[in-house]
Amino acid sequence: MxxxxxxxxxxxxxxxxxxxxxxxxxxxxxxxxxxxxxxxxxxxxxxxxxxxxxxxxxxxxxxxxxxxxxxxxxxxxxxxxxxxxxxxxxxxxxxxxxxxxxxxxxxxxxxxxxxxxxxxxxxxxxxxxxxxxxxxxxxxxxxxxxxxxxxxxxxxxxxxxxxxxxxxxxxxxxxxxxxxxxxxxxxxxxxxxxxxxxxxxxxxxxxxxxxxxxxxxxxxxxxxxxxxxxxxxxxxxxxxxxxxxxxxxGGKSAAVALPDADLAAAVEATVASAFTNTGQTCTALTRLLVPAARYDEAVAAAVRAGGRYTVGDPAQPGDHLGPCASAAQRDTVVDYIRLGVKEGARVVVGGPETPDGLPAGLAGGHWVRPTVLAGAEAGMRVVREEIFGPVLCLLPYEDEEAALRLANDSDFGLSGAVWSQDPDRAAAFARRMRTGRVEINGGAFNLNAPTGGYKQSxxxxxxxxxxxxxxxxxxxxxxxx
CATH class of the missing domain: 3.40.605.10 (Aldehyde Dehydrogenase; Chain A, domain 1)
Structure with a gap:
């Protein structure tokens, strides 16, 4: 070579x-x-x-x-x-x-x-x-x-x-x-x-x-x-x-915070999953389902968690996010953010604009802001389609059965997550999710366990x-x- x-x-x-x-x-x-x-x-x-x-x-x-x-x-x-x-x-x-x-x-x-x-x-x-x-x-x-x-x-x-x-x-x-x-x-x-x-x-x-x-x-x-x-x-x-x-x-995986969940922990972990590798992860948790009674609390937590993420030079050390891998992927992500706003969602973190503060040498890169969309609804394309970028949608639900229907209302079934103070309750909910892998209260990745998809995943x-x-x-x- x-x-x-x-x-x-x-x-x-x-x-x-x-x-x-x-x-x-x-x-x-x-x-x-x-x-x-x-x-x-x-x-x-x-x-x-x-x-x-x-x-x-x-x-x-x-x-x-x-x-x-x-x-x-x-x-x-x-x-x-x-x-x-x-x-x-x-x-x-x-x-x-x-x-x-x-x-x-x-x-x-x-x-x-x-x-x-x-x-x-x-x-x-x-x-x-x-x-x-x-x-x-x-x-x-x-x-x-x-x-x-x-x-x-x-x-x-x-x-x-x-x-x-x-x-x-x-x-x-x-x-x-x-x-x-x-x-x-x-x-x-x-x-x-x-x-x-x-x-x-x-x-x-x-x-x-x-x-x-x-x-x-x-x-x-x-x-x-x-x-x-x-x-x-x-x-x-x-x-x-x-x-x-x-x-x-592909995937469009849901994280479900049950009514008794540690909501701050659930939101922080889900934001991290959605943004890791600039959102270019097929198993990323990109839909966060929270009780309607705690929805405003979840949005505020997402603003705090999402606001800590920055983009920067991938050649430098640190925990910042890099660019999208190609111009085409950057354009796809930005178009989806704009579509989400057009569909009625609201940007609470990030947005379609080019990130500020990048060094001059990175001006030609394929950058996108890590974004959180509140006010998302089940029928929106940003909720149903894989974006493959750092975009998280927050959806409210009324009860656990409604949460389960929302989680399973997808053409995909690659990953998922459930949060509850009661691990048995979380596991029981996870067993009903139509997806190939479910994290219980932030359960760590095990490379000796199988990964793969249901449905079109x-x-x-x-x-x-x-x-x-x-x-x-x-x-x-x-x-x-």
Whole structure:
């Protein structure tokens, strides 16, 4: 890898230059910082061919051997963690402290967790009842991983880690907005001595590279994270070869403060969730449901909590927010804020205007004010549609049944939260929410537990043993204990 900011394709363990390039920009300044190759259908064929050539040996390897390779991969990422974090900051705008702590170290943790799981996972087990039978979990085959720009390295790890642990080679297509970190990850694969063909990286447009992977007869499974619309297209394209598809898609998640909740804590945690990573988080809590009798109290708490958030240079230390990852995303967020006002909501924090006080060198960046909208109602588009920016909507409810109806009144079901002084009451409410993950009184994220969506938020699960199982086929051996 001669130039990390202008890499070649990584095909079957080898670097390959291409003349056609796609630009990569710094969202904090709007300036060009590098480029990546524009892969072709022939490049996709080469990557899939390399993966198929590696499949038999890797899938037959002892799980402990696969685990050892994953541990070396994680070690190589740790050795380059500062470079990886700087790259993520430069190409998608996450502040440097957040990039190191979450964007990079969480990705390393996923690889280590999957390595540990591979050593204990029941790849074979006997059926205890009835005639002799044994269940064998085998690698699903060659995996195409199509990943997003918001948590680029973590989302790669959440696919590559369990796929490799299960015995599947991976062809990775990173987002065109933040692709450089994927090539640096490929360099880590070289450092770790991954067998050739286990990982290839092919950058390019979704129309060319993404569609070629989803339709490719040599690909056995597609794991995709992105918008619901794009996921629907991947699913339709993959249907032609009846391959396995796992999808993590959009969200419009609700946090519910029950009448007895510590309202200040619920509001502060929900504002933090809505604003983290400049709101570019699919599991973000972007609807806060509070008792009508305490609505004014909740709005005042949101003004206090939201007013403490500032934007600033992502290259500098601190807890400030960075820019939106692209001009298009910034424009989308601003348009939604204006739409919310037009629909009848009122801005109590932030607004559609460009943030004040930015240094001159950041004037060309893709900045947006973290915003709280009060007076929101269930039928508003800002309440129903994923904005993917730092925008929180506050809604009142009359009783718990009304709160439940509001929480479940969504096309999405990816995440959620419930707050109550009584944990059992909160858990009982959470069990009735139609969503894949619910935080109880601010329950911390556990990367050994599954995450994934109901409804239009996707299919399948990531993380933990459930994430590894996604990359396995299940076979029954009759007549064998």
């Amino acid at each position: 001669r130039d990390p900011r202008n890499p070649g394709l990584y095909l079957g363990g080898r670097w390959s230059d291409r003349t056609d390039r796609l630009p990569v920009d710094d969202p904090a300044t709007g300036e060009r910082i590098g480029s990546v190759p524009a892969a072709t259908g022939d490049d996709v064929d080469a990557a899939v061919g390399a993966a198929r050539g590696a499949f038999d040996g890797w899938s037959a390897a002892d799980p402990a051997e696969r685990a050892a390779v994953l541990d070396r991969f994680a070690d190589a990422m740790t050795a380059r963690e500062t470079e990886l974090a700087h790259t993520v900051t430069a190409e998608m705008g996450a502040p440097r402290d957040f990039s190191l702590r979450v964007q990079v170290r969480l990705a390393v943790d996923v690889l280590r967790a999957q390595a540990a799981l591979a050593r204990t996972f029941p790849f074979e087990e006997a059926i205890p009842d009835g005639p002799p039978a044994r269940v064998v979990r085998e690698a699903a085959g060659v995996v195409a991983a199509i990943t997003p720009w918001n948590y680029p390295l973590y989302q790669i790890a959440a696919k590559v880690g369990p796929a490799l642990a299960a015995g599947c080679p991976v062809v990775l297509k990173p987002s065109g907005v933040a692709p450089l970190n994927a090539f640096l990850l490929a360099a880590c694969a070289d450092d770790a001595g991954l067998p050739p063909g286990l990982l290839s990286v092919v950058s390019g447009s979704g129309r060319v590279v993404g569609e070629a992977l989803a339709a490719h007869p040599g690909v056995d499974m597609v794991s995709f994270t992105g918008s619901t619309g794009a996921g629907q297209h991947v699913m339709r394209t993959a249907a032609g070869t009846v391959k396995r598809v796992a999808l993590e898609l 996707g299919l399948g699960r990531e993380l933990g043993r459930w994430g590894l199982e996604e990359f396995c086929e299940t076979k029954t051996l009759q007549g064998v204990r």
